[in-house]
Amino acid sequence: MTSLAKELHKDICEKEIFSGIYNKYSKDLHNFLYYKYGEELNPNDKAQDAFVKLWENCKKVKLSMAKAFLYKVANNMMLNEIKHQKVVLRHQKLKPRDYTNETPEFLMEKEQYFKKYQQALSMLSGEQRVAFMLNKVEGKKHEEIAEMLGVTRKVVEYRIYTAFSILKNELEGFKI
Amino acid sequence: MDKEYLIEKWLSNQLTEEELKAFEAMEDYPQLIAILDNAGQFKASEFSSMSNFETFQKRLKTDQKPVRKLSWIKPILRIASVLVLGIAIYSIFIFNNTIKVQTLSGEKIEIELPDASKVMINAQSEIKYSKRKWEQKREVSLVGEAFFTVAKGSTFDVITTEGIVTVVGTQFNVKQRDAFFEVTCYEGIVNVRTKTFTEELRAGGNIRFSEGKIIQGQNTSEYPTWLKNISSFHRMPFSQVIAELERQYSIKIVLDEVSPEILFTGGFIHNNMDNALKSVTQPLSLKYRMDGTNNVILYPSEK
Numbered sequence: 468m469t470s471l472a473k474e475l476h477k478d479i480c481e482k483e484i485f486s487g488i489y490n491k492y493s494k495d496l497h498n499f500l501y502y503k504y505g506e507e508l509n510p511n512d513k514a515q516d517a518f519v520k521l522w523e524n525c526k527k528v529k530l531s532m533a534k535a536f537l538y539k540v541a542n543n544m545m546l547n548e549i550k551h552q553k554v555v556l557r558h559q560k561l562k563p564r565d566y567t568n569e570t571p572e573f574l575m576e577k578e579q580y581f582k583k584y585q586q587a588l589s590m591l592s593g594e595q596r597v598a599f600m601l602n603k604v605e606g607k608k609h610e611e612i613a614e615m616l617g618v619t620r621k622v623v624e625y626r627i628y629t630a631f632s633i634l635k636n637e638l639e640g641f642k643i
Numbered sequence: 644m645d646k647e648y649l650i651e652k653w654l655s656n657q658l659t660e661e662e663l664k665a666f667e668a669m670e671d672y673p674q675l676i677a678i679l680d681n682a683g684q685f686k687a688s689e690f691s692s693m694s695n696f697e698t699f700q701k702r703l704k705t706d707q708k709p710v711r712k713l714s715w716i717k718p719i720l721r722i723a724s725v726l727v728l729g730i731a732i733y734s735i736f737i738f739n740n741t742i743k744v745q746t747l748s749g750e751k752i753e754i755e756l757p758d759a760s761k762v763m764i765n766a767q768s769e770i771k772y773s774k775r776k777w778e779q780k781r782e783v784s785l786v787g788e789a790f791f792t793v794a795k796g797s798t799f800d801v802i803t804t805e806g807i808v809t810v811v812g813t814q815f816n817v818k819q820r821d822a823f824f825e826v827t828c829y830e831g832i833v834n835v836r837t838k839t840f841t842e843e844l845r846a847g848g849n850i851r852f853s854e855g856k857i858i859q860g861q862n863t864s865e866y867p868t869w870l871k872n873i874s875s876f877h878r879m880p881f882s883q884v885i886a887e888l889e890r891q892y893s894i895k896i897v898l899d900e901v902s903p904e905i906l907f908t909g910g911f912i913h914n915n916m917d918n919a920l921k922s923v924t925q926p927l928s929l930k931y932r933m934d935g936t937n938n939v940i941l942y943p944s945e946k
Contacts, residue, residue, distance in 0.1 A: 489699060497687070497691070497693035501690075502687060515699050519703065580681070585685075599682075600685070603679050604682050604683055604687075631650065635650075
């Protein structure tokens with residue numbers, strides 16, 4: 468692992484290293500911004516801005532601190548723009564041919580379910596939503612999420628639980 | 644088992660086999676599972692994704708290379724700063740910035756502090772203060788007696804072994820001789836603090852800690868008389884009077900069948916010893932004589 472040790476001390480100002488960082492963290496960073504702040508504020512754009520900032524500060528940021536830097540910068544950029552806008556996440560439209568056995572009524576119900584689900588997700592705080600989605604949809608472990616958010620693992624567990632409880636309450640009436 | 648407990652454990656993937664069975668047996672189990680299953684419909688990658696590195700690269704302006712020039716300046720600056728730091732530390736230790744002023748017997752000195760405050764120091768006394776720290780904290784330690792004229796500004800502390808006097812712009816006298824501690828305020832407000840007692844003095848106020856007693860009084864003079872080379876006393880234990888005589892004249896006084904606890908009211912001048920001795924002895928019906936070795940012996944006149 469000596470090459471790794473050398474890597475950690477290398478200047479991230481080198482294109483080769485930097486592109487490695489980009490490829491490693493960009494998708495997760497994007498998803499983080501997407502789940503927390505939604506589409507409207509263009510998470511792709513903001514995530515890239517964060518990487519630009521990292522490049523501008525490449526002399527000052529060590530490789531080991533790059534991830535934390537990116538998340539902090541990206542989150543701050545979003546916070547600067549968001550004015551308590553409600554976050555609405557899109558859900559995939561159900562394609563009728565996937566449900567050949569189902570009646571139109573069933574499909575309608577399902578659509579209503581997802582509408583309600585969408586509303587419920589909007590009710591969550593950004594922090595609750597991002598923790599829940601990263602864990603349950605992206606399969607990220609609690610420790611990973613804790614690191615991204617800069618909180619403890621227990622806080623992440625708590626946020627997931629709270630998010631789930633709200634979803635459960637909102638979706639109470641529906642029988643799938 | 645508590646429902647919420649099971650849900651919590653389930654969300655954290657911490658269910659035991661037994662707990663899992665209980666969870667699956669719950670009435671709304673299908674709905675709970677559905678929430679997680681259907682969350683996938685909101686997956687980010689369906690609606691928004693991250694540009695690849697090539698696309699991203701276009702954002703970095705082509706001429707924007709991280710500044711690499713002047714890389715030789717950094718090491719030199721580093722070395723320079725270490726040198727400066729070293730010299731500074733050296734100076735702190737070697738060039739001690741504590742100013743100490745000491746008066747001998749019969750000596751009076753006036754000094755000016757960095758903020759133009761003035762201190763008149765009586766005989767056999769010592770003032771210490773740190774010139775360097777003066778701007779942040781005005782603190783003077785005193786052994787003996789001094790009269791302070793403090794310039795307006797932040798709090799000014801006079802620290803003696805018997806107590807601390809705190810003022811903000813004022814004139815006051817602090818006298819500490821062994822366990823005797825007396826503060827007189829001539830102008831402004833002064834806060835006096837000992838281990839067991841705190842008191843605020845206004846102009847004309849006086850507080851004395853002596854022989855376990857605290858005496859508060861008034862002092863109507865404008866300045867302590869010793870500034871004008873006269874020591875004056877009001878109901879002062881004779882031992883204190885004698886001690887002051889010794890300080891002003893570099894003599895040693897021996898009491899022969901005279902109680903050092905008598906309360907003396909009166910004064911003596913600083914530039915004529917015979918006159919001074921007469922002033923001290925006559926009110927108490929005492930006489931004095933010299934022996935060969937600069938000692939002055941006081942004894943009752945009936946003797």
